[in-house]
Amino acid sequence: MRPDIPAVPAISAIPAGIRSLDAVFRPRSIAVIGASDDPTRISGRPIAYALRYGYEGAIYPINPSRSTVQGLPAFPSLREAPDGIDCAIIALPTGLVIDTLRQCADKGIRAVVLFTSGFAELGEAGRELQEAVTRTAREHGIRLLGPNVIGCYCLSRKTFVTFLGNLECVLPPGKPRIGLVxxxxxxxxxIHMLAMQRGLAVDQVVTTGNEADIEFGEVMAWMAESAEVDIIVGYIEGIRSKASFLRGLAAAHRRRKPVVLMKVGATEAGAAAAASHTAALAGADDIYDAVLREYGAYRAQSSEEVLDVVYALSAGKPLRKRRLGVATIxxxxxxxxxxxxxxxxxxxxxxxxxxQQALxxxxxxxxxxxxxxxxAQISNEPGIFAATLDALLDAGYDSILMxxxxxxxxxRAGGPIRETVERIAARRPDVLQTISLIGGPELVRPYEVAGCLxxxxxxxxxxxxxxxxFFEGVFSRPLPQRPDVAQMPLLEAGTAYNEADAKRLLACAGVPLPDERLVRTPEEAADAARRIGRPVAVKVVSADIRHKSDVGGVALSLASPEAVAETVRRMARAIPLRVPGAHIDGFLVSPMLQDGVECIVGVHADPLFGPVMMFGLGGxxxxxxxxxxxxxxxxxxxxxxxxxxxxxxxxxLTGFRGRPPADVPALARAIAGISRLAARNADRLLALEVNPLCVLPEGQGVVALDAVVQTGRTRLAQPSHHNHHD
Amino acid sequence: MRPDIPAVPAISAIPAGIRSLDAVFRPRSIAVIGASDDPTRISGRPIAYALRYGYEGAIYPINPSRSTVQGLPAFPSLREAPDGIDCAIIALPTGLVIDTLRQCADKGIRAVVLFTSGFAELGEAGRELQEAVTRTAREHGIRLLGPNVIGCYCLSRKTFVTFLGNLECVLPPGKPRIGLVxxxxxxxxxIHMLAMQRGLAVDQVVTTGNEADIEFGEVMAWMAESAEVDIIVGYIEGIRSKASFLRGLAAAHRRRKPVVLMKVGATEAGAAAAASHTAALAGADDIYDAVLREYGAYRAQSSEEVLDVVYALSAGKPLRKRRLGVATIxxxxxxxxxxxxxxxxxxxxxxxxxxQQALxxxxxxxxxxxxxxxxAQISNEPGIFAATLDALLDAGYDSILMxxxxxxxxxRAGGPIRETVERIAARRPDVLQTISLIGGPELVRPYEVAGCLxxxxxxxxxxxxxxxxFFEGVFSRPLPQRPDVAQMPLLEAGTAYNEADAKRLLACAGVPLPDERLVRTPEEAADAARRIGRPVAVKVVSADIRHKSDVGGVALSLASPEAVAETVRRMARAIPLRVPGAHIDGFLVSPMLQDGVECIVGVHADPLFGPVMMFGLGGxxxxxxxxxxxxxxxxxxxxxxxxxxxxxxxxxLTGFRGRPPADVPALARAIAGISRLAARNADRLLALEVNPLCVLPEGQGVVALDAVVQTGRTRLAQPSHHNHHD
Known part of the structure; x- marks a missing residue:
């Protein structure tokens, strides 16, 4: 089994799964099952919006007790409706959902948006029902958004498969267009409402709810490929599939679309609330941080921050490093x-x-x-303002914060300030003018018109x-390359390796080991010590003993071969009494090391993201x-x-306080090697830790002094029903 | 000389200095020197405001070229004006300021507000002129606000000694009243303008500018004692006098008035900008943090945070610990x-x-x-809202965030939500209702009226x-007590103590030392080692050698008296060759210690706050x-x-990962002792560091393994002209 590494497809290769979402997000015809004549009710709103905004496709209300719904001819059941329907909205009680899905399949419908709640968000009982929904949809090749969703809309395509209340007011069209998932x-x-209040042009909204089928990452990928979206804004409680999430992030990077995300559940308290709210597993927050950083997504901490960043992006002007000039009064x-x-x-x-002289x-x-x-002299001599700004522009600052x-x-100063800002806006459209000011709407308006933030x-x-x-940096470099891991050894599943075997695996991954010997007898031990020729350490080797020093299985700084032999003799006698049944595979005789910086390199087997490297320094x-x-x-x-x-x-590591600089390149090679070994064994690696990894002075490399490797079946090894359309 | 410890006066004892500010902040009559007939000009505005808002005292415009100013009779010079003037505003070029101050003195004026800029904010030349201003004011017993100030106003007393532009619009009166300094x-x-936009009742504003005389802390103290101020908001670039600042903070705490402060210049970049802007010294940011924390002031990071906190305080309801209930949709x-x-x-x-069952x-x-x-079910069944809130209130939550x-x-839900909130506001006035919502002004207004945040x-x-x-905690406990330090030894100024002498001082402060001996000869050393009876360390003792190990002056783990004697012999021979001229006072023979946690206890001689204790753990x-x-x-x-x-x-220190818990009470005693020694010598202590201070397991105390003490003349030792009115 290959480890779970995200493939980065070439530009032309849009996964077929993504295209299958067209039926949901760009339907040419929509059936509303359980349609209401009341345009304010949940099952009435999609029809009302379609009528109000001029949806160009066909709408088929399904309602057994009415001949018309909101003026449209209604059908008593799906069977009676015309054929060739792209997408069906289901807004029925939970008990009717499975049957209705089958009717959709019979009708050849390829996409369903399931408004109904009462599934996995309720716990065990709901989860089973939801799994049945997923199975039914998949059996019949239906892509399903929901359950427990508000749905989705796309303003520029005038499709409204949603009961989002905010659409009752007029939507501001504009550019750049925001896709919100x-x-x-x-x-x-x-967030949608806040964005509209700020005049931001949200063109698409998709809520993914319980994600019985369509997941957050797929929607990101779809938006990345959609001509209607320039900026992607996302709100995450917990991601279900690494592959589709990373594919979505990578697609957005490839298309140079900024991604601004909120991921809640950062703290323990928050994560507890998340778990009770959705069926999602909240991945460790640090790991989300690392992943988003790596893929160039901006992580915002609040909706205010999301909107501030999107607002700044909406100006469409980059901020290059060291080009920001600030002027204050x-x-x-x-x-x-x-x-x-x-x-x-x-x-x-x-x-x-x-x-500076001019200023x-x-x-x-x-x-x-x-x-x-x-x-404050500016209010007596307003000319100061224009002169200052011109001096800054002449000096090469092309982003000015005032x-x-x-x-x-x-x-006195208000007029000249406004004229200067307008003049710069007209003559230097490349310059981003950001202004921190206070005043009523009539004062603010001219600056908005001039394109200021x-x-x-x-x-x-x-x-x-x-x-x-941040985004300027993100789009100026490629996403990180994933090295090939095929050459790495495959570990045996379900094994706790002893230290000597664990170290042999590390050696395969290119991690240097100390010049140590595995011995069985006191005599072999004395011999090994003699050959090493300086003070040594002796450690018991047993996969059954995790904490060697707790059982007297570690002895340090032994100076003579006799002392080494005696130590091994003593351990061989004493340890079996302390850990009955432990199988002792031998003893490691290793030279004592000095002059290194001790690090820890670990692999965290994340249930969502698979093997994640952890690095730290010093106990x-x-x-x-x-x-x-x-x-x-x-x-x-x-x-x-x-x-x-x-x-x-x-x-x-870099020569702190007179210490010699450490061999950082060798450390990086070791970490990379361990990471390849971990990735190769993503489906079975439970734990891998090198602690300490001793980093020697420059040019002298690193040495793995101790290591733990344990395998089993990881969550990743279980077949995931989420991946069939990846 | 006594160390600079803030005295906390009894409630009735308002310092005379504070009362002397009444002439500035509550003048019964005001002369405007250089008064303008134009109500929009700097020297015209105080008169215009006085007229508009109905100042009840007398205003005397001084202007040699007009007989009336803004309709008031003008006087050609101060001499011609009536006697008994409380306060004069000076808005003249820098060159005329000293002379005018003398004229004010001749007229018996006790308070001056100096609008003029061009003093210490310009650097050296301006600083000299400002010092002359300070001297002149002090010689004549004038309290002076400025130079380089916008001045001050008090709305409820209708006094406007300011050219603050914001006063051109109508000020919102109300409660609780905010004093802004x-x-x-x-x-x-x-900040004033923002506060007004939020409808917050700013009753007083004071800007202190260059602080040639009246300082920030004094104004805080005055506001603490003023019946017109309930909440103090402050903006700090750099405090000049510790004593008046701490007195201001203590006064506010005594009067139970919340203090919300911004202190800028937190980072190096910010501090550089601060230094170029004011003549103030930007104290180290960590130390400001520590001081504000100790005195119960809230430190905000932005004006948005200042205003949010003041807004919340304005509701006048406390938030007790563990009483916040949150309900969301x-x-x-x-x-x-x-x-x-x-x-x-x-x-x-x-x-x-x-x-929970009810919910x-x-x-x-x-x-x-x-x-x-x-x-979201709330929009179908609005009754959920009232039922949920009632359940939370019944459970004892008395602060609800929705x-x-x-x-x-x-x-459907809007009406029932509003009615529920209004019902709770009426029946449970003790409950603070905080609502996070979005909507236009007409939607929001009823909630404001109901007293919600x-x-x-x-x-x-x-x-x-x-x-x-935070404030609930602050006002529920007294400010920290300052222990008496009179019993502590007074250090000799201008001395670098050797390790043995430094440790003797620590012993006076109650800090335990190792069982070590100061010896002069190899024979004495061997004898000391014999008496200690276990492995020892030997260290050279010399006030001239700071880094003993760099010169071969430290030897560890010597097991025999012979080895000790030989070591001392070798050091006595080698060290004078490596550090020619260093005076060697002897050698310390100390037992090797194990099982302790190493800490560092240092004293930072802060130029503003005097001796500040620093504590840290582990290298x-x-x-x-x-x-x-x-x-x-x-x-x-x-x-x-x-x-x-x-x-x-x-x-x-608390038994981490199986280590024995350390003797934290003994550590606290040692730190307290060192802090008393430092405070006793505030005027001369340049450096004091115990590193390491070894904390032994519970019940076994602490041991100072090494110590540095250095004295000289600190900045605090210089007579400060700021303290004469303290």
């Missing part, structure tokens, strides 16, 4: 903005000396650094600009501060270097 | 809120079993935990509620992760325990 119906509707605001920028990793490079002449009392303090507070409403709170402006810089850093970083396996050496640099403690 | 005029005006929102609450340290206790009956598909998920998204605008973004609701809980935790905590010296043992618990690594 949410696992939660309620929260999806909320208050030194205090400048200090704050500098603080925020520093925390967000956004550089504010100082202007060249000539520009000093413009405002002698101000500050010519970046942020430039134009001071903190103007209430100044745009100032009687407006934020009241400078913190939020900085956060949004940092997101633009307390891992144990107390949890200073560790994660990355999906397999990694190449560049990916491993990135992983190493993401822990705070990595400074210990 | 800002070092930055521009940012102060900005979307499971996803509940998960998020649980995440946010967990991150903010806000407990969401589950309802009792009976309540399960109300919404079978929902979640009866806290957050309660009422589900996430309703767009539901308040729902045709409204937030669009749940993250911000949680942050504000956590602040309410890497301090060096790589900067896992340290700070607290003002002196501390009692309770304060020291709190300091210890604030580092992440403190888990290493």
């Amino acid at each position: 949410s696992q939660s119906g309620g929260y999806g509707a909320h 208050s030194g205090g605001a400048g200090v704050q903005i500098a603080d925020f920028a520093c925390a967000a990793g956004l550089a504010l490079p100082a202007p060249p000396a000539a520009t 000093r002449e413009i405002v002698p009392f101000g500050s010519p650094a970046n942020p430039v303090d134009m001071t 903190w103007l507070g209430p100044a745009v409403g100032n009687a 407006l934020f009241e709170e400078p913190y939020r402006a900085i956060r949004a600009l940092a997101a633009l810089e 307390v850093l891992v144990e107390v501060v949890q200073d560790v970083a994660f990355a999906l396996a397999p990694l190449d050496e560049a990916g491993a270097l990135d992983l190493i640099r993401r822990v705070k403690g990595h400074r210990l | 800002s070092q930055s005029g521009g940012y102060g005006a900005h 979307s499971g996803g929102a509940g998960v998020q809120i649980a995440d946010f609450a967990c991150a903010a340290g806000l407990a969401l206790p589950a309802p009792p079993a009976a309540t 399960r009956e109300i919404v079978p598909f929902g979640s009866p935990a806290n957050p309660v998920d009422m589900t 996430w309703l998204g767009p539901a308040v605008g729902n045709a 409204l937030f669009e973004e749940p993250y911000r609701a949680i942050r504000a509620l956590a602040a309410l809980e 890497v935790l301090v060096e790589v992760v900067q896992d340290v905590a700070f607290a003002l010296a002196p501390l009692d043992e309770a304060g020291a325990l709190d300091l210890i618990r604030r580092v992440k690594g403190h888990r290493l």
Whole structure:
């Protein structure tokens, strides 16, 4: 069995599964089963919206007790309706769903949107019913959105397979177009409403609910390929399938569409609430962070942040590194903005000396650094504003953040400020003008018209600009390459390897071992010690003993072959008394090492993402501060270097406080090797940990001092019904 | 000289200095020197505001070229104006300021507000001029606000000694009244405007500008004692005097007035901008954090956070621990809120079993935990809302956070939701109802009228509620007591102590030392080793050698008296060759210790706050992760325990991973002792560090293994002109 590595298809190769979603998201005809004549009821709204917005396909209300529904001819049952229907909406009680699905199949319908709730979100009983729904849909080749969904709509195609309440007001069309995919119906509707209030052009909304069939990642992939979507916004409670999720992220990156995601359930309390709400497994939060980072998706912490970032993206202008100039009318605001920028990793490079000189002449009392303090003097001499902005543009800043507070409403300065901003907007359309200001709608409007980004709170402006810089970085580099793992050995399933065997596996993965010997007798041990020729350690080797030192199975710094022989003799006698039944495979005689930095390299067998590499440094850093970083396996050496640099403690490797710099390239090679071994055995690897992995000074490599490998059947090894359409 | 410890005066004892501010903030008459007839100009606005808002005192415009100013009789010079003027506004060029101050003194004026800029904010030249201003004011007993200020106003007293532009619109009176004190005029005006836009009742604004005389802390203290202020909001760039700042914080705590502060310049970039903007020294950010925490002030990171917290405080209802119930109409929102609450340290206790049962009956598909998920079903059965809220109130939750998204605008549910909220507001005025919703002003208004807190973004609701809980904690306990330090030894100034002398000082402070001997000769050393009777360490003792191991001055684990003698002989020979001229005071022979947790206890001689205790654990935790905590010296043992618990690594002391629990009470005693020694010597202590301080297992105490003490003249030792009115 091949490990679960996401294939990155070539541009032309859109998976067939994605195209099968067209019937859901671009239906040419829709049957509404259980259609209501009341346009405000759940089963009435899709018809009302279709009529209001001018859906161009056919709508077939199915209702046994009415001849018309909202003025459309109704059909007593699906059988009576015309053939060739693309998509059916089911809004019936749970007990009728399976039968209705079969009727859909009989009618040749390929797509169903199942509004009904009362399935897996209720627990065990509902889960069984939902599995039956999934089976029925799959047996008949039906793609199914739901159950427990609000549905989906696409404004520019005028398709409304949804009862989303927000559509009762007028939708703002526009560009760039936003595709919103949410696992939660309620929260999806909320973000949608907020986006509309901000005037953001949401063109598509899809809620995936319980995901009995169509999953979040598939919808992302579909939106990535859809001409109607420029920016993808997502709301995640828990992802069900790694492959489709990564494929969705990769597709969006390939199409250069920014992805802005919220993933809730970050904390234990949150995860508990998530588990009671959906049937999804909430993956460990750090691992989501690592995956999203790797695939270039922006993770927002709140809907406010989602919308701020999307709003900034909507300006359609990138923020290149070190090109942001800041001008304020208050030194205090400048200090704050500098603080925020520093925390967000956004550089504010100082202007060249000539520009500083020019700025000093413009405002002698101000500050010519970046942020430039134009001071409150601007209300006496409004010309300061234009002169400052021109100086910054001349110096090459092509993104300007202005903190103007209430100044745009100032009687003297308001006009000149507006004219300057409008002039720059007209002559330098490449320049992004972001303004932190306060004032009523009439003051704000001209700046909106000029294409400025407006934020009241400078913190939020900085956060949004940092997101633009993030995406600029994301799209300037390819997604990480996954190295080939076919050459790696396949482990035996269901085995606890002893230390010596575990280390042999590491050696196959290219991880250096100490110059140690596995011995059986005191005499062999003395001989090994003699050949090593310096102080040694002796460790018992047994797959049945996990904590060797707890049972007296470790002895350090033995200086003479006699002491080594005596130690082995003592262990061979004492350990079987302490751990009756443990099979002792022998003893390792290893040279004592000095001068290394101890690291831990582990593999976490994540039930969703499969083998995930963990790296950390030094005992307390891992144990107390949890200073560790994660990355999906397999990694190449560049990916491993990135992983190493993401822990705070990595400074210990680079010659910290007079210590010699450690052999970081060798460490990266070792991590990459271990990651390939882990990926090759994704379906069976339960635990792999090298602790400590000792990193020697530059040029001297690394040594795996201890290792644990355990195999079994991972969750990934179970056949997943989610993958048949991947 | 006594260390600089803030005295906490008894309630009745308002410092005379504070009362002297009445002439600035409550003047019975005001002269405007350089008064303009134009009500929009800086020197015209104070008169215009006084006229518009009906100032009840007398206003005397001083203008040599006009007989009236804005309809008031003007005087050609101050001399011609009537006597008995409380306060003068000076809005003249810098060159005229000193002379004008003298004229004010001649006229018997006790308070001046100096609008003029061009002083210390310009650097060296301006600083000298400002010092001259300070000297002149002090010579003549004038309290001075400024220079470089927008001034101050008090709405309820109708005094307007300011050119703040925001006062051109109508101010919202109301309760609770907010006092805003800002070092930055521009940012102060900005926060003021935002607060007004939110309908918050700002009754006083004071900007302190360059603080040539009146400082931030004094204004806080004045507001704490002022009947017109209920909540103090402050904006800080850098505090100049510890004593007046702490006195201001303590006064606010004594009067149970919440203090919400922004302190900018947190990062290096921000601090650089601060230094170029004001003449203030930006204290290390961690230390500000520690001080504000200790004194119960809330530190906000942005003006948005300031206003959200003040808005929540304005409801006038506390949030007691474990009394917050959350109800949502979307499971996803509940998960998020649980995440946010967990991150903010806000407990969401589950309802009792009976309540859960009741909730399960109300919404079978929902979640009866806290957050309660009422589900979207609420739009079909609006009765769910009232039933859920009543169940929560019956269960004892007296603060309810509701996430309703767009539901308040729902045709079926909107009315019943509003009625329920209004009913609870009427019958249970003790209950704080906080609602996260979206909708237009007409939808929102009834909830405002009912006294609810409204937030669009749940993250911000949680942050504000956590602040309410923070203040509930702050006012439920007294400020920390400062132990007496008079018994502590006074150090000799300008001395670098050798290790043995430094340790003797620690012993005076009650810190246990190892059973070690200071010896001069190899024979004495061997004798000492014999008496210790187990392996020992030998260290050279010299005030001239800081890094003993670098010069071969440390030898560990010497097992025999002979080896000890030989080591001392070798050191005595070799070290003078490596460090020519170093005076060797002898050698310390100390027993080797095991089984302890190594800590670092240091004293940072902060130029603003004086001696600040630093505590950290383990080498890497301090060096790589900067896992340290700070607290003002002196501390009692309770304060020291709190300091210890604030580092992440403190888990290493409590029996982490099978290690024996360490003697934390002894550690707290040692820290408290060191802090008293430091406080006693605040005027001369440059450095004090015990590293490592070894914490032995429970009941076995601590041992100071090495120590550095260095004295000199600290900044605190210089006579401060800021303290004469303290």
